[in-house]
Amino acid sequence: MAANPSPPRSVDPSALIGDAVSAAQRTLRNLGSQVRLPLDGVSSATESATNLVQRAATILEEELAAGIVAAQRVEGQFIDVKALHEPSDNGELLVRFRRDAHDVIDILVDLAASAADGLSGAARRAIRITASDEPRPSRPTAGSANRDVIASLTVPEPVNPGGSAAVSMSVENDGELPTEDFALVFSGLVSGTGAQIASDRIEFTPKLLNLPAHDRIRVEVQVHVPADSPPGVYSGVVQATKLDHVRAVLVVTVN
Amino acid sequence: MFERSSLSPSTDTVVPSAASPFGDFGHVEAALERYRAFTAAAMVRYLPDKEPRRHLYDLVADYPTRPGKALRPALCLATCGAFGADIANAERMAVTLELIHNGFLVHDDIEDESDHRRGRPTMHRLHGIPLAVNVGDALHVLSLRPLMECRDILGPGLAWRLFCEIEHMIRESVEGQAMEIGWIHDNQTDLAPDDYLRMTLKKTCWYTCIHPCRIGALIATGGHLPPARFDRFGYYLGAAFQIQDDLLNLVGDEGKYGKEILGDIWEGKRTMMLIHLLLECDPDERPWLVRFLARPRTTRTGGDVHQVREMMDAHGSVEFGRTCSRYLAGAALAEFEIAYSTAEDNADSRFLRDLILYMIGRDL
Numbered sequence: 001m002a003a004n005p006s007p008p009r010s011v012d013p014s015a016l017i018g019d020a021v022s023a024a025q026r027t028l029r030n031l032g033s034q035v036r037l038p039l040d041g042v043s044s045a046t047e048s049a050t051n052l053v054q055r056a057a058t059i060l061e062e063e064l065a066a067g068i069v070a071a072q073r074v075e076g077q078f079i080d081v082k083a084l085h086e087p088s089d090n091g092e093l094l095v096r097f098r099r100d101a102h103d104v105i106d107i108l109v110d111l112a113a114s115a116a117d118g119l120s121g122a123a124r125r126a127i128r129i130t131a132s133d134e135p136r137p138s139r140p141t142a143g144s145a146n147r148d149v150i151a152s153l154t155v156p157e158p159v160n161p162g163g164s165a166a167v168s169m170s171v172e173n174d175g176e177l178p179t180e181d182f183a184l185v186f187s188g189l190v191s192g193t194g195a196q197i198a199s200d201r202i203e204f205t206p207k208l209l210n211l212p213a214h215d216r217i218r219v220e221v222q223v224h225v226p227a228d229s230p231p232g233v234y235s236g237v238v239q240a241t242k243l244d245h246v247r248a249v250l251v252v253t254v255n
Numbered sequence: 256m257f258e259r260s261s262l263s264p265s266t267d268t269v270v271p272s273a274a275s276p277f278g279d280f281g282h283v284e285a286a287l288e289r290y291r292a293f294t295a296a297a298m299v300r301y302l303p304d305k306e307p308r309r310h311l312y313d314l315v316a317d318y319p320t321r322p323g324k325a326l327r328p329a330l331c332l333a334t335c336g337a338f339g340a341d342i343a344n345a346e347r348m349a350v351t352l353e354l355i356h357n358g359f360l361v362h363d364d365i366e367d368e369s370d371h372r373r374g375r376p377t378m379h380r381l382h383g384i385p386l387a388v389n390v391g392d393a394l395h396v397l398s399l400r401p402l403m404e405c406r407d408i409l410g411p412g413l414a415w416r417l418f419c420e421i422e423h424m425i426r427e428s429v430e431g432q433a434m435e436i437g438w439i440h441d442n443q444t445d446l447a448p449d450d451y452l453r454m455t456l457k458k459t460c461w462y463t464c465i466h467p468c469r470i471g472a473l474i475a476t477g478g479h480l481p482p483a484r485f486d487r488f489g490y491y492l493g494a495a496f497q498i499q500d501d502l503l504n505l506v507g508d509e510g511k512y513g514k515e516i517l518g519d520i521w522e523g524k525r526t527m528m529l530i531h532l533l534l535e536c537d538p539d540e541r542p543w544l545v546r547f548l549a550r551p552r553t554t555r556t557g558g559d560v561h562q563v564r565e566m567m568d569a570h571g572s573v574e575f576g577r578t579c580s581r582y583l584a585g586a587a588l589a590e591f592e593i594a595y596s597t598a599e600d601n602a603d604s605r606f607l608r609d610l611i612l613y614m615i616g617r618d619l
Contacts, residue, residue, distance in 0.1 A: 014338050014591045052448055052452070052579050052582060052583070053491070053582055053585075053586045055448070055452060056452050056456075056490065056491065056494060056583065057487065057584070058486060059449060059452050059453050059456060060456060060486060062452070063457070064483075064486065071613060113562075154481075156481045156484070176274060
């Protein structure tokens, strides 16, 4: 297609972008879905329209959260087929990470082996690290106790050297018994050129986890990129202590 | 019987409009026409040239060949190009999107009891509802073949993701349509602008703007770019587009608009303007308005329809809609800078940026 010259501008688009845009970009998690636009007593259509953009952003977040949960249930039915026929594409199923409270990553653990490591006598329990855009793998059968499902945790935006980024994940226990105390540890990040970011540059909050049955906890992962880090895509492994099968791959792109 | 040659790049171009309030966007319309022609040339491969012709395949080619903006393929192709890929990679998905859209149009026209579409009688007015319903179904079925071919062209993993995008897109759209039709069916008169926003997100925005952009980006980057970054941009753009479309139904030039002016009032469609009017009308006006909306369409009169239109002017509903559309476009402009921050500076990305103001300044 031929390049088009830039058109002459008779109106500065930025004149149209007022406080409404700033408001639309803020996290609007605390706005209740029952809040209605204040048309009564509003002195001008402009104020109502400003609120309109805020409401639009909230509605989008609500619909995405509801849709992602529903989609996980659907996608989970397809995991086994994909793994059976296209094992190399498993990673592609672990997609669409969102940087908000709805991020979940699914790792399903067969704790029959873990019980032998000292967790109190559960024949079977399920601990998941969940992100909202990840499909939920099916529970492994008795014959697949050693099968690992490794989730991908990707920082969605590139990070500048010297900068930081945070992502959230949820660790969920939908088994019948509580866990013992465990922590998340990190291997450190390495890029395709061999550049490394030390493990102490990644922080988990909280550091120590303990989940009752049918409970979940949110963990924030902070990544601090050293100022002298070369650009590239870095990856490393998040591992839960005492739970050998609970792990995820963290991927960060440095500008 | 439709001539197959009508699907080749057409001389039936969009007539460049007069300069909009936001500037001269003839270049946007020219780009839309190029994307449309690119899609139309590819689409011809997927419209069967066989029996049954008279009651199916001749009719199937009708809506896709009528003058239109082909906005969805344009967003998909332009996003693909904006991220540095050959837009030919997105050809099949552009065809899929356009076939799905035209199937929706055929069914929408039946649901809305519309008489005209793009300047001509609607499919069901020409051929009756039973044939029209089947033509709409056929357009949806035909959209699957190009989608299936993506498996060999783009790889199975990426093709599966594109399938998931389409599945979500269609599901959201039918749910949104159910909301809108349900409001009319139940004579719902206690709505707020946020109800409209939610319905429009589901019915219009996912399939008109969000998913086309997501699909174009997935194809361009081999699935590496997180598609969620386009959600806000597509939502604000789609909502601004839909409100502008509803405004044109009230104030547009019927010759350019292609559908009957005030048709939404005849239908009782809960547009942002009607919702505003229901909230803002005088207490002594509201019972009349509610009764008007409760009546079947066939019992409404032209005088009543024009009275509703005048009430919208009197209570600032049309101006409210314009303001909403402009603020949403403003939000879309801001989100564009974020969503396309890593895109190349080329004709495709500039088209996408300029499209935003074009959509709310257009008169057709």
